[in-house]
Amino acid sequence: MVTTTLLWLRRDLRLHDNPALVAAADADRLLPVYVFDEDHYGTADFGGTDSFTYEKTGGRRTQFRIDAIADLRSRLRDRGSDLVVRVGDPETVLSTLADRVDADAVHVHTRPTPEERAVERAVERVVDADLVRHWSHTLYHPDDLPNDVSTIDDTYTPFRKAVESGARVRTPASVPTLPDRPAAAVDAGVIPDATDLGVEADPIDDRAVLAFEGGETEGLARLDEYLWATDSLREYKETRNGLLGRDYSSKFSPWLNEGCLSPRRVSAAVDAYEDERVANDSTYWLRFELLWRDFFQFQFAKHGGTFFTPGGIRRRDIAWREDDAAFDRWTRGETGIPFVDANMRELAATGYLSNRGRQNAASFLANDLRVDWRWGAAYFETRLLDYDPASNYGNWAYVAGVGNDSRNRSFDVLWQAHRYDPDAEYVRRWVSELDRLPPDRAHEPWTLPDDERAALDYPAPMVDPETQYGEG
Numbered sequence: 001m002v003t004t005t006l007l008w009l010r011r012d013l014r015l016h017d018n019p020a021l022v023a024a025a026d027a028d029r030l031l032p033v034y035v036f037d038e039d040h041y042g043t044a045d046f047g048g049t050d051s052f053t054y055e056k057t058g059g060r061r062t063q064f065r066i067d068a069i070a071d072l073r074s075r076l077r078d079r080g081s082d083l084v085v086r087v088g089d090p091e092t093v094l095s096t097l098a099d100r101v102d103a104d105a106v107h108v109h110t111r112p113t114p115e116e117r118a119v120e121r122a123v124e125r126v127v128d129a130d131l132v133r134h135w136s137h138t139l140y141h142p143d144d145l146p147n148d149v150s151t152i153d154d155t156y157t158p159f160r161k162a163v164e165s166g167a168r169v170r171t172p173a174s175v176p177t178l179p180d181r182p183a184a185a186v187d188a189g190v191i192p193d194a195t196d197l198g199v200e201a202d203p204i205d206d207r208a209v210l211a212f213e214g215g216e217t218e219g220l221a222r223l224d225e226y227l228w229a230t231d232s233l234r235e236y237k238e239t240r241n242g243l244l245g246r247d248y249s250s251k252f253s254p255w256l257n258e259g260c261l262s263p264r265r266v267s268a269a270v271d272a273y274e275d276e277r278v279a280n281d282s283t284y285w286l287r288f289e290l291l292w293r294d295f296f297q298f299q300f301a302k303h304g305g306t307f308f309t310p311g312g313i314r315r316r317d318i319a320w321r322e323d324d325a326a327f328d329r330w331t332r333g334e335t336g337i338p339f340v341d342a343n344m345r346e347l348a349a350t351g352y353l354s355n356r357g358r359q360n361a362a363s364f365l366a367n368d369l370r371v372d373w374r375w376g377a378a379y380f381e382t383r384l385l386d387y388d389p390a391s392n393y394g395n396w397a398y399v400a401g402v403g404n405d406s407r408n409r410s411f412d413v414l415w416q417a418h419r420y421d422p423d424a425e426y427v428r429r430w431v432s433e434l435d436r437l438p439p440d441r442a443h444e445p446w447t448l449p450d451d452e453r454a455a456l457d458y459p460a461p462m463v464d465p466e467t468q469y470g471e472g
């Protein structure tokens with residue numbers, strides 16, 4: 001009897017280290033499918049209320065994804081297979097295709113976050129074939145953790161220590177030989193462009209740290225560049241708090257989060273780099289950061305939707321403000337605090353932001369303005385090229401003091417500005433109104449004489465820097 005499988009690709013847009021592909025390829029016929037889920041584009045409301053609405057996927061991430069799909073299709077075609085592409089809802093598309101090819105099983109990579117799980121369950125209910133779940137988007141597989149995810153520590157350090165001493169990273173899976181396509185004719189479908197999905201394409205800003213083209217080909221090329229071509233990994237620990245340029249950090253995140261790059265492949269490349277070049281604090285630190293990524297994935301598996309509540313997993317009772325005007329100024333990069341504004345403008349113009357920038361921008365909204373942190377997280381959800389629900393909402397909750405740390409995570413953004421941008425090069429790159437000022441003044445334009453300040457066309461600060469940050 002001929003066996004037929006469907007491979008339902010989601011945020012696992014690669015051939016390398018893809019266990020769902022390996023399992024699905026163990027059949028006589030294989031149909032790889034990608035569905036542009038209509039619910040991911042256009043406006044969404046927050047937690048079932050319409051008091052706050054936002055765009056779920058902005059133009060840059062949409063384009064990144066489209067490029068990743070085109071790349072995956074071409075890589076599959078090179079191996080005699082293909083990628084069927086549809087726009088619609090996954091239940092209808094997958095049940096129709098499974099019937100059409102008489103599939104025995106549908107293989108998919110599962111995710112721990114509530115919306116992704118709900119879609120899986122919906123598909124499982126309607127598809128007339130077994131839904132087989134795989135897990136491969138983290139460095140460590142949940143089955144290999146020293147504790148069950150339901151009992152992992154809610155604080156990073158004990159979690160990390162337990163994992164480092166009690167678990168190991170699996171070897172990345174090889175690319176299998178791909179079976180023929182099913183005999184039944186299935187139209188491959190046209191890859192939509194952003195406007196077909198109702199998303200406005202965003203222009204490219206030449207100040208972006210990288211061009212960030214989606215796809216496995218580009219993801220692997222960036223891995224090669226960062227480790228081998230530029231040797232940047234050697235100094236990652238010293239440079240990772242940077243703000244300007246291509247190589248202060250790996251910039252792997254967009255490819256990791258759309259699944260164009262497997263974290264285990266990154267880890268294997270770091271192993272090889274350690275053997276051939278150097279093993280030092282920096283090579284360790286890249287794994288340390290990838291483990292932060294794992295931590296949030298497993299935390300979402302443990303706590304689920306509680307992460308999206310105002311008080312978070314700590315169930316804290318904080319009177320978050322719903323201040324539209326303050327929120328708008330923050331999104332536009334017009335808070336009057338140059339370091340915050342520079343970061344918000346970089347995010348809007350490019351879809352990428354350094355970790356240091358994200359921490360400061362988030363802390364300003366949540367801790368200084370006390371605006372509902374989830375509004376900020378939702379804005380990041382729209383804009384980020386590397387958006388992932390667990391990494392984004394998990395980090396936001398952490399900074400807002402409702403997540404995985406009981407300490408006050410409030411940042412003194414003025415101190416941070418002077419510490420991480422001592423020459424105000426970053427601020428002057430993004431806040432052109434201030435580009436002629438000397439560094440101290442660029443960070444604190446309110447200290448200028450009144451007439452010079454009035455001539456700047458730059459807003460007065462939304463918070464009083466003196467009371468909020470002391471002397472800076």
Ligand SMILES: Cc1cc2nc3c(=O)[nH]c(=O)nc-3n(C[C@H](O)[C@H](O)[C@H](O)COP(=O)(O)OP(=O)(O)OC[C@H]3O[C@@H](n4cnc5c(N)ncnc54)[C@H](O)[C@@H]3O)c2cc1C
Pocket residue numbers: 240249250251252253254256257286289290291292293294296353354355356358359362380384386387388389391392393395396399
């Ligand atoms: C408010 C806020 C929101 C964030 N939202 C996201 C998000 O939606 N998606 C996302 O991938 N990261 C998010 N981060 C984490 C971090 O800022 C980015 O992963 C990192 O800046 C990406 O750049 P990079 O690949 O050069 O990182 P590198 O410094 O080179 O780190 C290597 C990899 O480690 C992982 N990593 C590093 N730091 C973290 C962290 N704190 N949490 C989780 N993973 C981490 C990422 O996968 C990253 O690609 C957020 C951080 C904050 C403070």
